[in-house]
Amino acid sequence: MKKLASNIMILAFCCGMISSAFSADTICFESRKGSSEVTKRDLKPGLPNVKCSSKTGAVLWWGDPFDGTVPLGDMPLLGNIPPGKAVVKPRAEKLAILPMCAVACHNGVGPTFIPPTLPKDKKPKPLPTMEGLLPDAKNLQHGRGGLWCLDCHHTTQRNKLVNNFGDPVSFDQPQLLCGKCHGDKLRDWRDGIHGKRIGEWASTGKKRWFVCTECHNPHNVQDGARNRGFIQIEPETPPQLPRGMKNARHELLPGVSH
Amino acid sequence: MAPKKTPLADPVKEQPSECPAQAASAEPLAPGKTTTSRRDFLKAGGMLSLSSLMGAGALMAQSDEARAAIEWAEHFQGNYRLMTPKEKAEARARLEKRYSAEYGKKVTVDGTEAQPNVLMGYALNVRKCIGCRRCVKACVAENNQSRGKEAGQNIEWIQVLKMERGEFSKEKMNQGYPEGLGIQVGGNAYSPAGTVLEGQYFYEPAAVPEKDATYMPIACMQCEKPPCVKVCPVRTTYREPDGVVVIDYNWCIGCRMCMGACPYWARRFNLTTPVLPKEEMNPVTHYLGNRPRMRGVVEKCHWCLQRTRQGRYPACVEVCPVGARKFGNLLDPESEVSLILARKNVFRLKADLNTFPKFFYFYD
Structure with a gap:
């Protein structure tokens, strides 16, 4: 009896192991870590939605470029693109603390509520709760000290961004905010020169556009001392050494003088 | 136009007419048919002498008979560019059959x-x-x-070259000028020659981009006047009307002349039998594009012909x-590339060679 029970226990344990091994989802990131992640699955038998790098976990290949996309919202000077040809992946549902923002602390209602403004000494007061939720807020690296939170985030509707006129802008359309200062980049992005698109290459084809925040973290665009627009990422493996070559140290030596 | 090929099933008619016994029994040759090429002659001879071998092989391995017949027909197919549409379709159907059996899934070979x-x-x-x-x-x-895993079995078409950034500093204004014989060799304008590295392919830092590094990815430039096409002795590599230089892998003899001719190091050679796991094989292929290659043929970037001919980005x-x-x-003034050519600073790699690449480098 005891043996049977132990056998059943072993069997159950094995089943649990197997099921956990199968249910472990592979999550890959699309452009940079911490933004637009995809769970690996099969669109149909033999056609995965993405292929990922085994070294870095980056998406290398899309089975369906339009998987889970919605039409790009209205934007000035985009009238020449037929409806439905420009799509984006919604970002709002992926931002973990966004549903809390509008209800928990910054609901913008109440008899004593005064919309916050920059303090007189022009030094924003650090809020420990906020910094705990969003570590990026502790050390804002954008605008070289010339910006604070509410230059980009809406005063009363904290789950929205803000445009030049103080109107709320969805987190799915950050280009309307970023274009306030980076107009040259916005123009290039609109024409497909800056940024990334996947889908059909014809100028009239359907494309998935990557919005600003899918590639840049707006709180950390300077990336410390590098002072550049795209953060450092882990590279993929180098090419295979040719037959007979032991290492690639020759590349680090100055070339022979001719 | 493709030359009319005599059907394989009747090789006797294909024999040259020097042999009196056969000439007497064969039909009188039409005036246009006297130009029997050397390849046709060899093909006919090969059919005669080897068909018995094939029969023996099929008897020994009954299950491989279909596969053997496919490989046989594949071996003697013509240059893809000279085939009729019907022959092209047959060639693709043969390949689909062989690949599907080999990789255990439905493989399509497109011919758009x-x-x-x-x-x-x-x-x-x-x-x-x-x-x-x-x-990559x-x-x-x-x-x-x-x-x-073995050396020579890992093929990548894109190379990324890491180069040091040059610098322009006041302290080095008077350095780097030629000494001795007076010929400036290498280096940048303000650094002594020989101190700048020649570029690295095997860099492996923890994170990229590194400080003061410029990266230059290089693959096939899809030249308008491709040196590789000029040298190919069997004309298996050629330029398509939409600008892509392609290879008919079946017609390639593996002489590697094109690899020597290419000034952009773009071509790779299958030195060993390609290692392609079944589960990693991409079943959506194009005849001139990404269909699995065999040992002893050259391959290179073709701008993902199987995707771009269907409208998808590479x-x-x-x-x-x-x-x-x-x-x-490039013919659409609204396309991304046309806008870049109109607005940005553009250069082509080794433009002095007059290869007229369709691959442009630009910077803001």
């Missing part, structure tokens, strides 16, 4: 021709590239390259995390 009013062009922003090599790996995931364009890679129709 170039579309009118399309001239494909490519642009790459060298200031944006961070050297992450994702394009995406290319391998799409194009069925060999990916074995795999490397889609994967680039910084959006440095752009692809479009």
